[in-house]
Structures are given as structure tokens and as C-alpha cells.
Amino acid sequence: MKNQLKELRNQFNMTQEQLADKVAVSRQTIISIENGKYNPSLILAYKIAKEFRCSIEEVFDFSEVE
Amino acid sequence: MKNQLKELRNQFNMTQEQLADKVAVSRQTIISIENGKYNPSLILAYKIAKEFRCSIEEVFDFSEVE
DNA sequence: CCCTTATGTAAAGCAAACTTTACGTAAAGC
DNA sequence: GCTTTACGTAAAGTTTGCTTTACATAAGGG
Numbered sequence: 001m002k003n004q005l006k007e008l009r010n011q012f013n014m015t016q017e018q019l020a021d022k023v024a025v026s027r028q029t030i031i032s033i034e035n036g037k038y039n040p041s042l043i044l045a046y047k048i049a050k051e052f053r054c055s056i057e058e059v060f061d062f063s064e065v066e
Numbered sequence: 067m068k069n070q071l072k073e074l075r076n077q078f079n080m081t082q083e084q085l086a087d088k089v090a091v092s093r094q095t096i097i098s099i100e101n102g103k104y105n106p107s108l109i110l111a112y113k114i115a116k117e118f119r120c121s122i123e124e125v126f127d128f129s130e131v132e
Numbered sequence: 133c134c135c136t137t138a139t140g141t142a143a144a145g146c147a148a149a150c151t152t153t154a155c156g157t158a159a160a161g162c
Numbered sequence: 163g164c165t166t167t168a169c170g171t172a173a174a175g176t177t178t179g180c181t182t183t184a185c186a187t188a189a190g191g192g
Contacts, residue, residue: 055123057121091180093139
């Protein structure tokens with residue numbers, strides 16, 4: 001699944017590690033989601049969106065889902 | 067996590083089994099999510115919201131998250 | 133009464149999310 | 163050159179979403 005994580009992180013001047021700490025997951029998890037390696041849990045997606053002050057739909061791209 | 071699944075399912079006159087088929091998971095999975103037993107994946111949450119023609123935020127309640 | 137439909141629980145097993153550790157690399161500063 | 167910072171990969175291990183099967187119950191219709 002594509003997403004705007006990298007772009008939003010840059011807009012907020014945040015490193016992967018800082019974001020990981022904020023949403024309470026490991027840096028690996030952020031890297032893997034950023035690179036589309038897997039489908040995060042709903043709560044994690046929500047926490048990330050909240051960190052960037054936007055909706056889940058603005059962070060994650062569902063256009064290619066099913 | 068609380069959610070509006072049961073209410074939306076009723077509005078759409080849909081059984082748990084019909085919803086499960088539509089979003090391609092087992093009936094158990096729908097039951098467990100409906101009863102707040104766990105945190106679904108983002109893609110599943112999206113598919114459910116899409117089935118009810120609304121946003122993820124309208125189906126799931128994040129007010130008690132972290 | 134019986135049968136079907138819709139919902140629920142429980143338990144075992146599988147698949148995938150997430151963690152942890154370790155290592156590689158490129159850029160920037162001293 | 164050396165060190166630090168930020169990003170990336172890989173692989174093994176833990177946790178949890180999700181499946182499958184089986185069984186229980188209440189409601190409604192014939």
C-alpha cells in the first residue's frame with residue numbers, strides 16, 4: 001500500500017526514529033510501512049495520521065486495494 | 067476499540083456472514099471486530115468502511131486510543 | 133415440534149504484524 | 163580520516179490478527 005509517510009515526515013522535519021518513538025513502535029516498523037512492506041494495524045495508522053494532524057485517508061492510499 | 071459495525075450492518079440489512087463475504091474474511095473475524103476483541107488491519111478497516119460508503123473514522127471510534 | 137437463520141463462544145493452528153539485534157552505507161561536521 | 167546521524171537490509175523471535183471447525187442458543191416459520 002502506498003502512502004505519504006516520507007513526505008509528511010519531511011514536512012514535519014521528523015526522522016524515522018522520532019516518529020517511531022511518538023507512535024510507540026520500533027524504527028523497523030516505520031521503515032517497513034514507509035516502504036510499503038506491510039499493512040499496518042488500524043490503531044497504528046490512526047496514531048501516525050494524528051501525529052501529522054490529518055485523516056487516515058490523507059496518509060494512506062487505498063486506490064489499489066482490491 | 068469501539069465501532070459502529072453493528073449499527074451500520076443493521077442499516078444496510080446485512081448479516082455478519084454477508085459482510086464477511088463482501089470483505090473477504092471469515093465470519094469469526096467480523097464477530098471479533100464487532101465486539102471489540104481486536105484491532106483490525108488498516109486494509110480490512112478500509113474495506114468495511116467502503117462497504118458502508120463512509121470513512122474509516124465514521125466506522126471506528128478512536129476517542130479512547132492512547 | 134422440527135428446521136433454518138443469525139449470533140455467539142472456544143480452541144487449535146497459520147500468517148502476518150511488529151520487535152530486536154546486528155550490520156552496511158552515504159552525507160555532514162570536526 | 164574519524165565520528166555521528168539518518169536511512170536501509172536481513173534474519174530470528176514474539177505477539178496478534180485471522181481462519182477453521184465445532185458446538186450452543188434464541189427467534190421465527192412451517
